[in-house]
Amino acid sequence: MIYSERKYVIIGIFIVVALAFIARLFYVQVINDSYKLSANNNVLRYLIDYPARGLVYDRNGELLIYNEAAYDLMVTPKQVKVIDTNDLCKVLGITIAQFKKKMLAARIYSPYKESIFEKQIQAETYAKLQEKLYKFPGFFVQSRTLRKYPSSLAAHILGYVGEVTEKKTKANPYYKSGDYIGISGLESSYEIELRGKKGLKVMMVDVFNRPKGHFKDGEYDTLAVTGKNLISSISGRLQKYGEALLKNKTGSIVAIDPTTGEILACVTSPTYDPNLLVGRDRSKNYGALASDPGLPLFNRALRAYYPPGSTFKLINGLIGEQEGVTFRDTRYPCRGGYPVMGGKPKCHAHSSPMDLPGAVATSCNSYFCYVFRSIVDNRKKYRNIVSGFSTWREYVLSFGVGKRIYSDLPQELSGNVPTVEHYNKIFGKNGWKSSTIVSLSIGQGELDITPLQMANIMCIIANRGYYYTPHIIKGIYPSKQCRPEYKQKHFCKVASQHFDNIIDGMQGAVDHGTSTTAKMKDYIVCGKTGTAQNPHGKDHSVFVAFAPRNNPKIVVAVLVENGGWGATWAVPIGSLMIEKYLADSIKRIELETRMLEGIVLPPTQSDRIKANKK
Amino acid sequence: MREQQGIFKNIDWVLVALYLLLVIMGWLNIYASVYNDEHQSVTDFSQKYGKQLVWIVSSIGLAIICLILDGKFYATFSPVIYAISIVSLILVLFLGTEISGSKSWFRIGGFGIQPAEFAKFAANLMLAKYLSNISIKLTDLKTKLMSGIIIGLPILLILVENETGCALVFIAFVFTLYREGLSGNYLWVGFLAILIFILTLIFGKTILFEIIGGVFIFIFFVVKKNKQNVLIIVATTIVSLGGVYSVDYAFDHLESHQKKRINVFLGKEIDVKKAGYNVNQSLIAIGSGGLTGKGYLKGTQTKYDFVPEQSTDFIFCTVGEEWGFVGTSTVLLLLIFLLIRIIFISERQRSTFTRIYGYGVASIIFFHITVNVGMTIGLAPVIGIPLPFFSYGGSSLWSFTVLLFIFIKLDAYRLEILR
Numbered sequence A: 001m002i003y004s005e006r007k008y009v010i011i012g013i014f015i016v017v018a019l020a021f022i023a024r025l026f027y028v029q030v031i032n033d034s035y036k037l038s039a040n041n042n043v044l045r046y047l048i049d050y051p052a053r054g055l056v057y058d059r060n061g062e063l064l065i066y067n068e069a070a071y072d073l074m075v076t077p078k079q080v081k082v083i084d085t086n087d088l089c090k091v092l093g094i095t096i097a098q099f100k101k102k103m104l105a106a107r108i109y110s111p112y113k114e115s116i117f118e119k120q121i122q123a124e125t126y127a128k129l130q131e132k133l134y135k136f137p138g139f140f141v142q143s144r145t146l147r148k149y150p151s152s153l154a155a156h157i158l159g160y161v162g163e164v165t166e167k168k169t170k171a172n173p174y175y176k177s178g179d180y181i182g183i184s185g186l187e188s189s190y191e192i193e194l195r196g197k198k199g200l201k202v203m204m205v206d207v208f209n210r211p212k213g214h215f216k217d218g219e220y221d222t223l224a225v226t227g228k229n230l231i232s233s234i235s236g237r238l239q240k241y242g243e244a245l246l247k248n249k250t251g252s253i254v255a256i257d258p259t260t261g262e263i264l265a266c267v268t269s270p271t272y273d274p275n276l277l278v279g280r281d282r283s284k285n286y287g288a289l290a291s292d293p294g295l296p297l298f299n300r301a302l303r304a305y306y307p308p309g310s311t312f313k314l315i316n317g318l319i320g321e322q323e324g325v326t327f328r329d330t331r332y333p334c335r336g337g338y339p340v341m342g343g344k345p346k347c348h349a350h351s352s353p354m355d356l357p358g359a360v361a362t363s364c365n366s367y368f369c370y371v372f373r374s375i376v377d378n379r380k381k382y383r384n385i386v387s388g389f390s391t392w393r394e395y396v397l398s399f400g401v402g403k404r405i406y407s408d409l410p411q412e413l414s415g416n417v418p419t420v421e422h423y424n425k426i427f428g429k430n431g432w433k434s435s436t437i438v439s440l441s442i443g444q445g446e447l448d449i450t451p452l453q454m455a456n457i458m459c460i461i462a463n464r465g466y467y468y469t470p471h472i473i474k475g476i477y478p479s480k481q482c483r484p485e486y487k488q489k490h491f492c493k494v495a496s497q498h499f500d501n502i503i504d505g506m507q508g509a510v511d512h513g514t515s516t517t518a519k520m521k522d523y524i525v526c527g528k529t530g531t532a533q534n535p536h537g538k539d540h541s542v543f544v545a546f547a548p549r550n551n552p553k554i555v556v557a558v559l560v561e562n563g564g565w566g567a568t569w570a571v572p573i574g575s576l577m578i579e580k581y582l583a584d585s586i587k588r589i590e591l592e593t594r595m596l597e598g599i600v601l602p603p604t605q606s607d608r609i610k611a612n613k614k
Numbered sequence B: 001m002r003e004q005q006g007i008f009k010n011i012d013w014v015l016v017a018l019y020l021l022l023v024i025m026g027w028l029n030i031y032a033s034v035y036n037d038e039h040q041s042v043t044d045f046s047q048k049y050g051k052q053l054v055w056i057v058s059s060i061g062l063a064i065i066c067l068i069l070d071g072k073f074y075a076t077f078s079p080v081i082y083a084i085s086i087v088s089l090i091l092v093l094f095l096g097t098e099i100s101g102s103k104s105w106f107r108i109g110g111f112g113i114q115p116a117e118f119a120k121f122a123a124n125l126m127l128a129k130y131l132s133n134i135s136i137k138l139t140d141l142k143t144k145l146m147s148g149i150i151i152g153l154p155i156l157l158i159l160v161e162n163e164t165g166c167a168l169v170f171i172a173f174v175f176t177l178y179r180e181g182l183s184g185n186y187l188w189v190g191f192l193a194i195l196i197f198i199l200t201l202i203f204g205k206t207i208l209f210e211i212i213g214g215v216f217i218f219i220f221f222v223v224k225k226n227k228q229n230v231l232i233i234v235a236t237t238i239v240s241l242g243g244v245y246s247v248d249y250a251f252d253h254l255e256s257h258q259k260k261r262i263n264v265f266l267g268k269e270i271d272v273k274k275a276g277y278n279v280n281q282s283l284i285a286i287g288s289g290g291l292t293g294k295g296y297l298k299g300t301q302t303k304y305d306f307v308p309e310q311s312t313d314f315i316f317c318t319v320g321e322e323w324g325f326v327g328t329s330t331v332l333l334l335l336i337f338l339l340i341r342i343i344f345i346s347e348r349q350r351s352t353f354t355r356i357y358g359y360g361v362a363s364i365i366f367f368h369i370t371v372n373v374g375m376t377i378g379l380a381p382v383i384g385i386p387l388p389f390f391s392y393g394g395s396s397l398w399s400f401t402v403l404l405f406i407f408i409k410l411d412a413y414r415l416e417i418l419r
């Protein structure tokens, strides 16, 4: 009995241990959340149901993009039994060493979870494999879809699909590593419509990764929604023809239906087969294309900058009319050059003086120098050159130049129209006047414009004053309507009544002026050539046109790098495009053959670098 | 009827109620831990919960037998029971079935019996018998030696059977001995030994030698005027150094998987997939239960086998996952209440034999709780011993039942001695 107070020591120890345990349990169960997460990681598997990506048709209902089934061979290392490795390697066409490396990689990823063993197996290999698959426990095949471009056309417009980047998965939780996403072209700009919505099945698994049913009876499961099909405004036939015409030439063609803004063809050359950027050889092919000196991956139609050349005279003429300084009857002298500045810039031989349509038709440089001067130096309206120039610039911008026009193609660039600040910086404040910047009147100088913008200007002229934003998708299933913003008219700052004088001039250019190759019996074509000065080599050949004159159905803008005079390459190519679209068959076989077979020397390296830099 | 009344007369119904409550809760959790949609029948004897039902019914039978036997029986036959136990521990070494490296089971049909489990109450009875002798004093060396032999013999045999966890349980008798007059220093020495053991493994031999040396010099200069204290300090130091050395030596000669297990426990190695896997998964299961748990039969970690041994050694995980912090703390409090009740009842005994036996019961159960629950929450090394009344297994349930009901009978008998 003398030790009976020792019971308190013993009971004390019991209680201290119990309290320590309860404290620890409180921490583990109530305070610390990480175990709950780990428990979900243990038991929950998120099975993603990938929907089929939307199909893309051209305007005539021909398939431009569809899905082809592809097969990934998956492996769950823990379930792999002793197998005839040789046999499997033979079917897959890999070596034993490769097999071991792949198995190791899968085991490192997880012994219990499945991972991709061999990506995108060909259909015939799959057929062989499927017969033997029962012999290889732990392996199974998961089907995926690959994009296919049956016509091999319009690579830059359609774009391509690739695995999502890590950056993207962080920015957008919809995407998980290994998912596919549109990377360029309409695959990218219509990604949300095309991809549909992934479905998710939340499954429970046991420690051996065996499925044990839906988590909470499928409360968290969602169904996959198939991607929407799209109708492109592209005419596959016209696109194909354009690509053929630009073969062995560098440049681009943009054709638009001015009544809707639908892009009918958008050609850039050199181009590539979009199927190259699909499947197992994607990265290899991409590498080859990226290092090709011809820059086949470069979308010239949207991203290459050119001086607009003489085609810009149309805009200057329209601005002059709207400003009330140029009229149909306004005549200016030309003595082989702009007399005001001692015959510079020069002009070619033609009768003089001419009226406005005549000056357009003959593309008189002097005439438009006078027009430009009368706009910016109009001291009745504008106090100084800065004010006059700023007004002129606002007009130009309203033609969709020097700013993005926000078509539905990604990566489109804005071009450049110089600013007051730009000139102040170069010449100093008050250090410049109209004669300093006179080259703007004939589309040279600091002007930069993309072929898409050239075509868009043509739309404005064809429509007599407005455009619809050019777009490549004219219908989204199921409504088959284009995006609503593409149904909006955008007006330029020149009123519609001023257009006919310019259009008369453009018709004159085709009928008897600089672009006579474009003349056709059945349609009145209105066009304008340009020769974009190229300080790095032979000038670029430019032609813009629309037809028919009344109720225009197509505009084209053609640019052939280093093609020299507009009339040499751009006019015939543009005219053939119009004929192809309006008549479907070409009557001028000889001209067509000459164009199809013609080779224009590729631009010099320095030119490429310049184009690339921009 | 008179017989029946006689059996249940004077028994402590609080202990019986606690026992039944814990056993029923245990069975419910065993059912949950092996539950699946294919086997739902409660009496499916191919499943663990079906078998456990058999064990529970038979345990209640055993409990009744314990109550029927005369109160004098236990004290009188302690040496015989002890002898039978020792013999069966020896016999199993020759006749037993080997299961995963340890030869400690008698197999009878689908059921197994483990003599090591029954050695606990046998040793407890023997120790109580020996220490209740009026002439015995635990301050005597002879008494200490005898007690050591009574406890040590089964330990030795169980170690030979390779059931380290089960052998360690006998350490718990140090509480009984302490209560009966063993110097408190033994508790301190025990504490110090565990401390040195763990520190050596964490820091290694050299650093610990330096630490002990430093502590020695410091204390030496503080107490150097008192000759007796100096002696104690010197002795303690030498023993500590020896301890460090032997732990280090022993660790070097362990098998690699045991080393790894110890290292993982000490946090020196992170090995989620292998040695630390059990504890990690156990913590995940318990931690994911949260405050109130996922609900009965809703636990995913235990049901889908992420926790190993989820119905035996890791049954506490099922409690933690399905009943949450509310469940785990309730179970712990019930168990501790049971222990305190046993101590309380022990202290009201006039019979020294019953008191000593009672302390033994409390000590053994306490050791099991500490190591088992400590292991599931990462506070103790993974030593496979069951949670009393909860874990699946016939031998352990039988053993704990007999252990407890002998005590209940002895307590009921207390009043008859008076009469």
Ligand SMILES: [Zn+2]
Pocket (backbone or CB within 6 Å): A334, A335, A336, A337, A347, A348, A350, A363, A364, A365, A366, A367
């Ligand atoms: Zn002229």
